[in-house]
Amino acid sequence: MPEMPEVAGLVDFLRRKLVPEDGPPAVVADVEVLSFSVLKTAKVPVEALLGLEVTAVERWGKFIAVQVGEHYLVMHLARAGWLRWSDAFKPGRLRPGKGVIALRVRFTTADPADAGPSAEGAAANHGFDLTEAGTKKSLAVYVVENLAEVPGVARLGPDALELDRKAFGDIIAGHRGQIKGLLRDQSIIAGIGNAYSDEILHASRLSPFTLVTSLDDEQVTGLYVSMQELLRFAVETAAGRPANELKDAKRRNMRVHGRTGESCPVCADTVREVSFADSSLQYCPTCQTGA
Known part of the structure; x- marks a missing residue:
C-alpha cells in the first residue's frame, strides 16, 4: 500500500x-x-x-x-x-x-x-x-x-511531518489502545500506514502491541524522533524518482516490514509476523519485546 x-x-x-x-x-x-x-x-x-x-x-x-x-x-x-x-x-x-x-x-x-x-x-x-x-x-x-x-x-488528522514534539505528545496523551493502531489511524495522524508504522516501531524499540497509556515521556520522544527521521529519509529517497521506481525503493529500505523469516539488521534475531484477517505486521522480538 x-x-x-x-x-x-x-x-x-x-x-x-x-x-x-x-x-x-x-x-x-x-x-x-x-x-x-x-x-x-x-x-x-x-x-x-x-x-x-x-x-x-x-x-x-x-x-x-x-x-x-x-x-x-x-x-x-x-x-x-x-x-x-x-x-x-x-x-x-x-x-x-x-x-x-x-x-x-x-x-x-x-x-x-x-x-x-x-x-x-x-x-x-x-x-x-x-x-x-x-x-x-x-x-x-x-x-x-x-x-x-x-x-x-x-477526516484527516494532522500530517505526520507537520507535527512538533508537543503536538505529538498531546495526541499520545489523548488516546488509548495499542500504539500500532494509533500510528495507522488517518484521523489521528495522516500519512502512515502498515509498512511505515512497523518500521517506526522497530526504530523506536517498541512492541506494536504497546498500550499508548503505558508510554513514558522518554519513549514518546524516541517514538517522535524515529517517526520524523524515518519518514523524512523515505520522502527524500522518493523525491525525483520516476513513478515506476518508487515501489522498489520502498522495499529496499524496509528493515522488518515484509521481511518475515529474515534476520533483523540490528540484532540478527529472526523477524516475526502476526497475521490478521486482511493484513499482517512484522517485528523483531529481541529489539521490540525483549523476548
Whole structure:
C-alpha cells in the first residue's frame, strides 16, 4: 500500500510532468473510466475536466489531489492501486472491464480547444493510468469542487511531518489502545500506514502491541524522533524518482516490514509476523519485546 513517502514521490513526479517550472502546464485531453466502481462522485462529471489546465498537484495524507481549473481530481491508491505514467500511449480508447487499468487520463500542452478524445498527434498521447491488482477493489477517484467533499480528506488528522514534539505528545496523551493502531489511524495522524508504522516501531524499540497509556515521556520522544527521521529519509529517497521506481525503493529500505523469516539488521534475531484477517505486521522480538 502506498504511504506518505511514495505518495509524496508520485506527487513530486506528477508536478514535474503536469505543471513544469520551465514550460506550459498540461491540459486534460481525455479521461477514460474503465472500472466504474472506481469513481466515487457524480456531482461533477469527469467530462468537466476536459480542456482545463492543471494548476497544482498536492498531497493530503495518502491522497493525491490534482487541481484542474476550479475542480480537483483526487485519488486514493488504497491497498493494491498504483499510478503508471506513459509518455506514449497507443492511439484509441480502451475497452472497459479489461485488465488492471481502472482510469486513464491523457494530457496535451496544445491549445485547450484541441483537447478531447480525438486529439491528434504526440501532443495528447501522454498521461497516466491508475491500476489495481487483485480482486478486492478499493482504489478510489473523486472529481469535486472542494477537497472537503472527499470524506477521507475531510477526516484527516494532522500530517505526520507537520507535527512538533508537543503536538505529538498531546495526541499520545489523548488516546488509548495499542500504539500500532494509533500510528495507522488517518484521523489521528495522516500519512502512515502498515509498512511505515512497523518500521517506526522497530526504530523506536517498541512492541506494536504497546498500550499508548503505558508510554513514558522518554519513549514518546524516541517514538517522535524515529517517526520524523524515518519518514523524512523515505520522502527524500522518493523525491525525483520516476513513478515506476518508487515501489522498489520502498522495499529496499524496509528493515522488518515484509521481511518475515529474515534476520533483523540490528540484532540478527529472526523477524516475526502476526497475521490478521486482511493484513499482517512484522517485528523483531529481541529489539521490540525483549523476548
